[in-house]
Structures are given as structure tokens and as C-alpha cells.
Amino acid sequence: MVTPQHSIELYTGARELGVKLSEVQHDLLLAYLALLIKWNKAYNLTAVRNPDEMVSRHLLDSLSILPYIGDSPSWLDVGSGGGMPGIPLAIMFPDKQITTLDSNGKKTRFQTQVKLELKLANLQVIHSRAEAYQPEVPFSGIVSRAFSSLEDFSHWTRHLGGPDTRWLAMKGLHPADELVALPSDFHLDSEHALAVPGCQGQRHLLILRRTA
Template sequence: MVTSQHAQELSQGAEQLGVALSETQHSQLLAYLALLIKWNKAYNLTAVRDPDEMVSRHLLDSLSVIPHIGDSPRWLDVGSGGGMPGIPLAILFPEKQVTVLDSNGKKTRFLTQVKLELKLDNLQVIHSRVEAFQPAQPFTGIVSRAFSSLEDFSNWTRHLGDLNTRWLAMKGLHPSDELVALPQDFHLDSAQALTVPGCQGQRHLLILRRTA
């Protein structure tokens, strides 16, 4: 269950990240955490079992990319799993369209439940393999968190973006070896070291663009 300690940890962590949460957003994030804890018992949504670790390793880790989202209006979270970072993105940016995609039916059922309970009208849940997904128009931002290698991430999602799209890959250690294997039509736009309150170990954000 979600405790006052979790609420305080979320408030302090968001502040450290420079992310301003409204009261509504704060309570929505905690409601999402409560659903994650409840459904994780039966659905195995995340390997993190301890609710005390979920604030830092899921919520704050997702919020760490918020300063890099910019004004891109249409986002896709690929291999969203339990909804990170897609659900926090949808909560923080009600004016943006956020799509969460996963090939696991249990996980997309959970994501649909989150959409309904949190009344996230800007969230779309897609149950599909990423290679088979054909959106009506390209996404302006595509994000993944520990989804695959940069090479696979680029190759599998190439058809979902265009030259204006930014690809955000959330990683642990800086993946120098993976950058060498980037497809020729992708390049590294920027790399950021992220500091996530309460998280041990390194976190990096790599922003990729298509090369004309």
C-alpha cells in the first residue's frame, strides 16, 4: 500500500529533479503507484517487488526525463511494460498525446485499467509488437526505458518517426558499445547523465535523431 512516506519521497524527489508537480499530478502518480503495487502481485509487471523501492526506481526514474521532453506533442513509449515512463508522461503533460505500446496482453490490460481509473484521456494503449504497429502519423517523440539495444530500438521503431522525431533511450551505464552499432541513418544528438534521487548506479539518457 502507498504510505505518507511514499508521498513525501515523491514530493522531495520531484523537487530535486526540478519537476513541479501540481496536487492533482502528485495524487495521480500515487494512485498509479497503488495500482502498480496491487496488480504486480498477480501480473508480474515489474521485477521491483518492494513498494519502498518503486518511488525512486519507477516514478522518479520516469520523471528524470521530463526536462528533456520539450514541446513534442505526440509521444510513444515502446515496450512500456508497467507503464514507465509513459504513464508519468501522460500525467505530467495532459496536453500531449501519449501512446504506450507493449506486446504482452497482461501488461496492456493493466495499462488500460490505469487509463480508466486515472481518467487519462490523452493516453492511448496499444497491444502490439512494435514492428507491426502502423500509426496514422509519425510520432514526434519515441521513448524507451531498458527496452533493447540502441540498434534494435532504432531499427524496430524507424517506421514510427521521421526527420523531426527525437528518440529518447533511457539507459543505465553509458552504452558506448551500443552507439558504435547504431544504424547509419541514426546519429546521437545528445547524451545526458541523469541523477535520480534514491537510485543507486548510473542513469543515462541518449537522444537520437534520424540523419537526412
């Protein structure tokens, strides 16, 4: 159940991140949290079982990458699981096309239910493996959250982007060893330490690009 404390934690944490939430965005994020709590009991959508931890570890963690989304109009969230960060991105950027991709049917069914209940017209949910998915046009941004190694992330999704696409990998500890194994046609464009309110441990965002 979503409590008034969750509402306060979301508002306060977003403000610490420099994210200004409208009343509609705040309410939609909490409605998404309520669905996540409800469905998680049966569908095992996330390893975080305690609703009190979900605001920081899911909502605020997803919001922490907002400054790096930029003008890119179409985003793919690979291995989206319970919909993070794709669904919060769809809520925050109603003018962008957000696609979530996961090979787990239970998780994409949940995401489809969220799309219907929250009326997220800009959200597309795809049930597929990343390497098998063939979009009509490349995405301008591809994001993953604790999905795989940087090597696998870039290898499995290189066909989903174009020459101007940015790949955003959300990580915990800085993955120096994974950077060494990056495929030769990818390079590290920038890296950022993220301070997520209420989250213990390190958070890092690595931005990759294709090498021409």
C-alpha cells in the same frame, strides 16, 4: 499499499529533479503507484517487488526525463511494460498525446485499467509488437526505458517516426558499445547523465535523430 512516506519521497525527489508537482499530479502519480503495487502481485509487471523502491526506481526515474520532452506533442513509449515512463508522462503533460506500446497482453490490460481509473484521456494503450504497429501519423517523440539495444530500438521503430522525431533511450550504464552499432541512418544528437534521487547506479539518457 501507498504510505505517507511514499508521498513525502515523491514530493522531495521531484523537487530535487526540479519538477514542480501540482496536487493533482502528485495524487495521480500515487494512485498509479497503488495500482502498480496491487496488480504486480498477480501480473508480474515489474521486477521491483518492494513498494518502497518503486517511487525512486519507477516514478522518479520516469520524471527525470521531463526536461528533455520539449514541445513535441505526441509521444510513443515503446516496450512500456508496467507503463513507465508513458503513464507518468501522460499525468505530467495532459496537453500531449501519449501512446504506450507493449506486446504483453497482461501489461497492456493493466495500463488500460490505469487509463480508466485515473481518467487519462490523453493516454492511448496499444497491444502490439513495435515492428508490426502502423500509426496513422508519425510520432514527434519515441522513448524507451531499458527496452533493447540502441540498434534494435532504432531498427524496430524507425517507421514510427519522421524527419523531426527525437528518439529518447533511457539507459543505466553508458552504452558506448551500443553506439558503435547504431544504424547508419541514425546519429547521437545528445547524451545526458541523470541523477535520480534514491536510485543506486548510473542513469543515462541518449537522444537520437534520423540522419537526413
